[in-house]
Amino acid sequence: MTTRYPGPIFEPRVFDHRIADSGLVTDAALAELLDRYPAELFDINLYDYDDAGQVSLRTGARGASSGADLLEAIQKGRLWVNLREVETGHPALWAEVMKAFDPIKASYPGLRPTTLSGQLILSSPKARVPYHFDPAGVVLFHMRGRKRLWVYPGDEAHLPERSMEQVVMRQTTEEIPYSQAFDADATVVDLEPGQALTWPLYAPHRVENLSAFCVSLSMDFQTWGSRFRNGALFTHGTMRARGFKPGATDQLSTPGLAARWAASVALKRTGMVKSRLMDFERSFEPDARSADGAGSLA
Numbered sequence: 001m002t003t004r005y006p007g008p009i010f011e012p013r014v015f016d017h018r019i020a021d022s023g024l025v026t027d028a029a030l031a032e033l034l035d036r037y038p039a040e041l042f043d044i045n046l047y048d049y050d051d052a053g054q055v056s057l058r059t060g061a062r063g064a065s066s067g068a069d070l071l072e073a074i075q076k077g078r079l080w081v082n083l084r085e086v087e088t089g090h091p092a093l094w095a096e097v098m099k100a101f102d103p104i105k106a107s108y109p110g111l112r113p114t115t116l117s118g119q120l121i122l123s124s125p126k127a128r129v130p131y132h133f134d135p136a137g138v139v140l141f142h143m144r145g146r147k148r149l150w151v152y153p154g155d156e157a158h159l160p161e162r163s164m165e166q167v168v169m170r171q172t173t174e175e176i177p178y179s180q181a182f183d184a185d186a187t188v189v190d191l192e193p194g195q196a197l198t199w200p201l202y203a204p205h206r207v208e209n210l211s212a213f214c215v216s217l218s219m220d221f222q223t224w225g226s227r228f229r230n231g232a233l234f235t236h237g238t239m240r241a242r243g244f245k246p247g248a249t250d251q252l253s254t255p256g257l258a259a260r261w262a263a264s265v266a267l268k269r270t271g272m273v274k275s276r277l278m279d280f281e282r283s284f285e286p287d288a289r290s291a292d293g294a295g296s297l298a
């Protein structure tokens with residue numbers, strides 16, 4: 001699979017794990033977790049698709065519903081709920097994830113993560129995640145339900161460098177141009193509980209749940225390679241916004257990437273590039289009584 005920066009991972013690969021044996025992702029455990037998880041670490045999304053597979057996103061507010069009610073709204077509706085920063089929000093679950101990650105990491109001798117972060121994903125039976133890429137490495141630990149993943153090549157046709165710049169500059173959510181014709185180029189994997197999937201760094205992907213409530217933990221990691229690359233993309237995006245025409249980061253050697261990463265650190269310190277992600281307006285609250293799980297804002 002061709003990709004702009006595979007790191008040590010050259011193709012999608014499935015591993016086994018036993019995280020669910022911990023008992024931490026049963027309905028009872030999840031309802032209790034939803035009751036106490038910090039509201040600022042919640043993302044509640046609802047995606048709508050047209051016939052051409054183009055997506056629009058609505059963002060929900062946590063609201064005052066109980067954990068059990070919120071879980072019911074997810075299980076009945078079309079919601080996609082992320083609990084971010086599991087490494088701080090749920091240390092017991094994170095310990096299980098780290099145990100499960102050990103043999104995966106060991107199977108890639110060149111893989112040396114510098115930072116690791118996890119989000120617990122609770123999603124409705126018919127929920128789908130649109131085509132996107134993560135500017136990071138990812139291991140998706142799947143624990144309940146079944147889901148299908150499409151992993152695409154990370155070349156210019158599927159992952160334009162200018163779109164990467166926009167995502168890394170946080171001027172847009174992590175969505176990039178998608179056409180259904182891309183699907184012919186994808187590797188398709190059906191994930192069962194107890195399986196984990198990883199793929200080349202930056203490879204675009206999308207997800208469809210296969211008619212069951214799904215629980216997964218998405219662990220993302222940075223390496224020095226991805227930090228340099230993200231920094232270079234940020235610097236190039238900033239230059240482009242000021243009328244320059246930087247080339248592709250693929251053409252750069254490590255010193256060239258490192259210099260641009262250093263420039264990005266300085267640019268971020270000035271605060272000149274404002275993230276626009278905070279501006280997304282919350283438009284609903286989860287409600288199990290509504291067909292898609294989205295009720296009106298209180």
Ligand SMILES: [Fe+2]
Pocket residue numbers: 132133134138205
């Ligand atoms: Fe992703």
